Amino acid sequence: MTSQSTYVKTEIVGTSDVSISEAINNAIGTASHSLRNLDWFEVIEVRGSIRDGKASSYQVTLKLGLRYDAKA
Amino acid sequence: MTSQSTYVKTEIVGTSDVSISEAINNAIGTASHSLRNLDWFEVIEVRGSIRDGKASSYQVTLKLGLRYDAKA
Amino acid sequence: MTSQSTYVKTEIVGTSDVSISEAINNAIGTASHSLRNLDWFEVIEVRGSIRDGKASSYQVTLKLGLRYDAKA
Amino acid sequence: MTSQSTYVKTEIVGTSDVSISEAINNAIGTASHSLRNLDWFEVIEVRGSIRDGKASSYQVTLKLGLRYDAKA
Amino acid sequence: MTSQSTYVKTEIVGTSDVSISEAINNAIGTASHSLRNLDWFEVIEVRGSIRDGKASSYQVTLKLGLRYDAKA
Amino acid sequence: MTSQSTYVKTEIVGTSDVSISEAINNAIGTASHSLRNLDWFEVIEVRGSIRDGKASSYQVTLKLGLRYDAKA
Amino acid sequence: MTSQSTYVKTEIVGTSDVSISEAINNAIGTASHSLRNLDWFEVIEVRGSIRDGKASSYQVTLKLGLRYDAKA
Amino acid sequence: MTSQSTYVKTEIVGTSDVSISEAINNAIGTASHSLRNLDWFEVIEVRGSIRDGKASSYQVTLKLGLRYDAKA
Amino acid sequence: MTSQSTYVKTEIVGTSDVSISEAINNAIGTASHSLRNLDWFEVIEVRGSIRDGKASSYQVTLKLGLRYDAKA
Amino acid sequence: MTSQSTYVKTEIVGTSDVSISEAINNAIGTASHSLRNLDWFEVIEVRGSIRDGKASSYQVTLKLGLRYDAKA
Amino acid sequence: MTSQSTYVKTEIVGTSDVSISEAINNAIGTASHSLRNLDWFEVIEVRGSIRDGKASSYQVTLKLGLRYDAKA
Amino acid sequence: MTSQSTYVKTEIVGTSDVSISEAINNAIGTASHSLRNLDWFEVIEVRGSIRDGKASSYQVTLKLGLRYDAKA
Numbered sequence: 001m002t003s004q005s006t007y008v009k010t011e012i013v014g015t016s017d018v019s020i021s022e023a024i025n026n027a028i029g030t031a032s033h034s035l036r037n038l039d040w041f042e043v044i045e046v047r048g049s050i051r052d053g054k055a056s057s058y059q060v061t062l063k064l065g066l067r068y069d070a071k072a
Numbered sequence: 073m074t075s076q077s078t079y080v081k082t083e084i085v086g087t088s089d090v091s092i093s094e095a096i097n098n099a100i101g102t103a104s105h106s107l108r109n110l111d112w113f114e115v116i117e118v119r120g121s122i123r124d125g126k127a128s129s130y131q132v133t134l135k136l137g138l139r140y141d142a143k144a
Numbered sequence: 145m146t147s148q149s150t151y152v153k154t155e156i157v158g159t160s161d162v163s164i165s166e167a168i169n170n171a172i173g174t175a176s177h178s179l180r181n182l183d184w185f186e187v188i189e190v191r192g193s194i195r196d197g198k199a200s201s202y203q204v205t206l207k208l209g210l211r212y213d214a215k216a
Numbered sequence: 217m218t219s220q221s222t223y224v225k226t227e228i229v230g231t232s233d234v235s236i237s238e239a240i241n242n243a244i245g246t247a248s249h250s251l252r253n254l255d256w257f258e259v260i261e262v263r264g265s266i267r268d269g270k271a272s273s274y275q276v277t278l279k280l281g282l283r284y285d286a287k288a
Numbered sequence: 289m290t291s292q293s294t295y296v297k298t299e300i301v302g303t304s305d306v307s308i309s310e311a312i313n314n315a316i317g318t319a320s321h322s323l324r325n326l327d328w329f330e331v332i333e334v335r336g337s338i339r340d341g342k343a344s345s346y347q348v349t350l351k352l353g354l355r356y357d358a359k360a
Numbered sequence: 361m362t363s364q365s366t367y368v369k370t371e372i373v374g375t376s377d378v379s380i381s382e383a384i385n386n387a388i389g390t391a392s393h394s395l396r397n398l399d400w401f402e403v404i405e406v407r408g409s410i411r412d413g414k415a416s417s418y419q420v421t422l423k424l425g426l427r428y429d430a431k432a
Numbered sequence: 433m434t435s436q437s438t439y440v441k442t443e444i445v446g447t448s449d450v451s452i453s454e455a456i457n458n459a460i461g462t463a464s465h466s467l468r469n470l471d472w473f474e475v476i477e478v479r480g481s482i483r484d485g486k487a488s489s490y491q492v493t494l495k496l497g498l499r500y501d502a503k504a
Numbered sequence: 505m506t507s508q509s510t511y512v513k514t515e516i517v518g519t520s521d522v523s524i525s526e527a528i529n530n531a532i533g534t535a536s537h538s539l540r541n542l543d544w545f546e547v548i549e550v551r552g553s554i555r556d557g558k559a560s561s562y563q564v565t566l567k568l569g570l571r572y573d574a575k576a
Numbered sequence: 577m578t579s580q581s582t583y584v585k586t587e588i589v590g591t592s593d594v595s596i597s598e599a600i601n602n603a604i605g606t607a608s609h610s611l612r613n614l615d616w617f618e619v620i621e622v623r624g625s626i627r628d629g630k631a632s633s634y635q636v637t638l639k640l641g642l643r644y645d646a647k648a
Numbered sequence: 649m650t651s652q653s654t655y656v657k658t659e660i661v662g663t664s665d666v667s668i669s670e671a672i673n674n675a676i677g678t679a680s681h682s683l684r685n686l687d688w689f690e691v692i693e694v695r696g697s698i699r700d701g702k703a704s705s706y707q708v709t710l711k712l713g714l715r716y717d718a719k720a
Numbered sequence: 721m722t723s724q725s726t727y728v729k730t731e732i733v734g735t736s737d738v739s740i741s742e743a744i745n746n747a748i749g750t751a752s753h754s755l756r757n758l759d760w761f762e763v764i765e766v767r768g769s770i771r772d773g774k775a776s777s778y779q780v781t782l783k784l785g786l787r788y789d790a791k792a
Numbered sequence: 793m794t795s796q797s798t799y800v801k802t803e804i805v806g807t808s809d810v811s812i813s814e815a816i817n818n819a820i821g822t823a824s825h826s827l828r829n830l831d832w833f834e835v836i837e838v839r840g841s842i843r844d845g846k847a848s849s850y851q852v853t854l855k856l857g858l859r860y861d862a863k864a
Contacts, residue, residue, distance in 0.1 A: 004737070004746045005735050006746060008731070011296065011299075012295065013294065013353065014292070014294055017292065019093060020093070021631070023292070024624075025630045026292045028626055028631060030294040038629070039625065040625050040626060041623060041624055043621075049111065049112050050100055050112060050113060050136070061297070068750055068751075076158070076160050076161070076201075078159065078170060078171050078174040079159075080155070081157065082155075082224070083224065083225040083226075084223065085224075085281065086220070087222065088220050092596070095220070102284055119617060119618040120616065121616050122608075122617060125604060125608035125614070126601045127604060129220075140175075148231040148232050148233070149231050150228060150229065150231065150242060151228065151231075152228050163309060164308070165415070168408075169414045172414055173413050173414060182410045182413070184407060184408065187405075187407065190331040191330040191331065192328065192329055194320075197317050197320035198313045198316055212247075235453060236453065237523060240552075240559055244559060248554075248557035254557070255554060256551060257551060257552055261475075262475040263474040264456075265471065266460055266471060266473060269461050280554070298728070299783070300727065300728050301729065301785065302724070302726055303725050303727075305724070308381065310724075315726055319726070335400060336384075336400065337399065337400050337401075338392075338399060342385045342389060343381070343384055343385055343401065345724075364663040364671070364674045365663050366674060366679070368659065368660050369660070369709070371659075372441070372500070373438065374438055375436040386436045390438040391500075423659070443658075444655065444657070445654065445655035445656075445713065446652070449652070452524070455652070458654060462716055478546075478547040479545060479546040480544065482532055482544060482568070485532060485536035485542070486533060487528055487532060489652075508808050508815070510818060510822040511807075512802070512803065512804050513803040513804070514584070514803075515584070515639070516582060516644070517585065517641065518582055530582060534582040534644055572822055587802075588801070588860070589800075590796070591797050591798065592796050602796050602798060603798055606860055637801070667741060668740070669811060669847070672840075672847055676846055677845050680842075680845035686842045686845070687841065687842060688839060688840065688842060689840055689847065690837070690838075691837075693763075695763065696760065698752075698759060701748060701749050701758070740813065768833055769832050770824075770833060773830070774817045774820055774821060775816055775820060
């Protein structure tokens with residue numbers, strides 16, 4: 001086995017009352033409190049709830065890719 | 073049969089010259105004129121038309137979930 | 145155009161605290177109050193909520209097929 | 217909310233003993249009796265029944281797109 | 289960044305010799321020993337093994353959604 | 361070529377008026393009359409017919425995996 | 433185990449130099465020489481070869497559904 | 505690297521007011537004006553527009569496979 | 577062969593440090609330097625890279641549809 | 649019905665302790681003992697088992713295409 | 721709840737400059753430093769980077785299945 | 793519009809009588825004769841032909857990603 005990098009993908013749902021982008025950044029920001037080496041994200045699903053005839057919250061499912069640290 | 077809630081999902085395409093979010097809200101706003109109890113949305117597809125080298129309109133296909141009112 | 149049958153497929157979510165089957169039958173039972181000629185169903189998705197370490201409700205998304213009655 | 221168009225997509229199954237095209241046109245023709253503003257179709261699935269070693273009927277599932285008329 | 293909730297989705301396979309429902313509840317019950325705040329599940333796949341001409345075990349793959357606790 | 365095992369997957373639809381599980385077991389039971397070495401199943405699709413406002417029959421499409429016996 | 437019907441689905445590719453329909457019927461016709469009780473078909477894929485700037489042959493992949501005869 | 509053949513797949517949409525087949529052949533015919541060595545096609549999507557209660561145009565998305573000519 | 581329009585679909589990835597919309601418009605803007613007759617886009621995938629606990633770049637994969645000009 | 653060729657596709661899982669290629673060839677080799685006219689294969693899935701921190705066996709699911717011999 | 725086994729599936733990306741197999745084994749080898757009871761893998765995606773006209777690295781996304789140890 | 797990079801994805805099929813890897817490298821090698829700035833590949837499909845009870849050729853469909861050079 002060589003010393004090549006390994007990555008883990010973890011699935012996470014960010015939410016925001018404001019926008020899709022803020023939901024993405026809320027998910028990444030929260031995950032970065034406990035996960036090191038976050039490297040990339042992939043948007044899997046966008047949905048949300050409706051109140052008073054408009055989108056009242058956005059829920060964005062992401063996969064986060066992070067460099068795996070075998071020593072941890 | 074118990075008194076559990078039932079929901080209907082209906083597929084709708086909102087459009088906007090401005091942004092993906094406005095296309096989502098246009099679809100929900102228009103639907104809420106004739107559909108009661110709209111509860112959630114799921115983004116199915118994002119596409120649009122091109123004019124003069126940029127996106128000139130966004131077309132967002134949603135599924136809308138609404139509480140089913142059997143008495144209606 | 146011949147007199148061949150036409151069918152409509154409508155997407156619906158049934159719920160039950162008890163079982164997947166009851167969620168299916170709740171959806172069909174509720175739909176049959178306002179839709180005539182229900183003919184078949186297809187299970188699209190099974191999900192649910194969790195409370196106290198077990199499934200506390202089942203939410204089953206179905207497509208219902210019904211014979212289209214052009215005179216209606 | 218701007219005055220942008222909104223569209224609804226509805227799923228329908230047309231049948232014909234003769235051909236795929238006739239099944240498509242039977243579905244559209246029947247739907248146009250009760251739905252206004254039909255705009256486009258998308259073929260989702262083609263299947264059929266078999267009798268005496270050949271296709272005896274075609275069943276074509278379509279999504280129909282129609283302009284949503286909020287005043288209706 | 290606002291204080292919106294974030295959720296994690298984790299994939300788990302429950303098994304049971306008895307039924308699909310028991311496999312779902314076995315997965316949730318086992319996961320709840322080490323994961324807090326389990327909120328919802330989604331059924332991804334149902335399979336099983338065969339012995340003596342019948343299903344001898346059910347293996348149900350779920351995604352579990354849990355509220356993310358950044359302080360943990 | 362080594363003596364590694366080979367498996368065949370065959371697609372089958374079981375039916376039952378009673379439940380999804382019985383439809384699975386009916387498919388496996390019937391297949392075991394003519395197929396030896398049935399090893400596992402995967403549920404591909406669940407659908408059914410509707411009568412009198414409830415599910416009147418379940419049709420479950422399975423893939424069956426069986427050990428391939430080259431001498432047969 | 434009740435006496436409910438069981439069905440087998442088998443995947444087959446029909447070809448024709450003339451049309452998609454003829455490719456479907458060639459597949460069904462050929463299969464009916466050795467398979468009894470053919471009941472329905474589902475179109476899985478349509479492709480073909482090109483010669484001299486036009487489609488020179490159609491290859492249609494179908495699933496054929498047939499009633500399973502345990503006594504056979 | 506051996507002298508094995510390489511192929512390119514290009515996605516194209518043919519249209520016709522008459523039939524699905526003509527839309528396929530229009531796409532291939534037009535492409536053959538500027539692309540050499542067209543070898544096969546795969547149907548990806550069939551859709552169309554509706555006028556006066558029937559299909560008024562067919563739009564068929566194809567992938568075209570062509571032998572890659574590195575010297576070109 | 578009639579004179580019906582033909583379209584080509586080409587897959588392209590736009591990037592932006594700012595937003596999903598800007599990534600879409602960067603892709604379209606760059607493509608319009610060398611491709612004429614761009615007509616529509618479809619969003620295929622949204623992903624990006626992460627730095628310092630937030631999205632540092634958006635990568636949006638699009639399909640671009642353009643009218644095919646056989647004389648070119 | 650013309651004399652066009654018909655093909656059958658059958659799903660098979662080959663295994664090998666050594667490599668993905670050997671698993672493919674084991675499946676084809678075993679199938680060729682009882683199936684004539686094998687023409688092509690398509691890889692559907694690659695999985696395997698793990699022992700002592702490395703892949704200890706490869707399981708490759710293939711579809712095999714074979715020319716159908718109606719006289720057989 | 722019975723004492724049936726439960727499994728967790730985790731998504732991981734192995735890399736190698738040499739081959740797909742080595743990328744698979746690098747992922748499993750690295751994961752086995754911190755995860756016990758690794759049981760099986762499923763290949764989800766194979767991609768890589770290109771340098772000097774050939775594949776310069778392989779990136780293989782796997783799901784790893786491991787027996788869940790509730791006492792851990 | 794900022795000066796962000798744009799990428800194009802092109803679909804290509806490499807072949808080899810020897811191995812999947814060689815088919816990948818044949819595709820990349822051939823493409824690099826006429827396409828500059830090849831950056832990454834994604835494996836879309838692996839298939840091949842069979843002769844004498846074993847795989848006689850591998851056909852690997854790839855997407856190639858390349859940096860778009862607007863000045864070209």
